[in-house]
Amino acid sequence: MAFRVPADLYYTKDHEWALVDENIVTVGVTEFALDALGDITFVDIKDAGDKVTQHEPYGFIESVKAVSDLFSPVGGTVVEVNTAVLDNPSLLNDDPWNEGWILRIEMEAEKELANLIKAPEYKKLIEA
Secondary structure (H helix, E strand, O other), X not given: OOOOOOOOOEEOOOOEEEEEEOOEXXXXXXXXXXXXXXXXXXXXXXXXXOEEOOOOEEXXXXXXXXXXXXXXXXXXXXXXXXXXHHHOOHHHHHOOOOOXXXXXXXXXXXXXXXXXXXXXXXXXXXXX
8 A cells, every 4th residue: 555645744753744834743643554553443642731752652542453652753832632533533544634633732942853754764664
């Protein structure tokens, strides 16, 4: 299966994506990870106002196959949680790039973006 890897996003080796808009980073899970997990049945994440640390867990997702930690691509403060995903976890499987975003973080240090990978490198990672 060919997975979409939008070129305008950053990625983590843990298969999260990050859309950067100035200092606000929208976070989600890639199609590759969701395909491996299967149907998502439950999402548990930090609340708005909570602090997150780059590459540290901010919650977990549960699927028919496994429970997996969700790792923050950047450090900062959670400014918004997608409650639609909490209420209907299948949104992650249905539309991971748009309606299936998980949270938004006010990034503390833009230099942390250097620790993420861009689309060409992520494509190589998932093809390996």
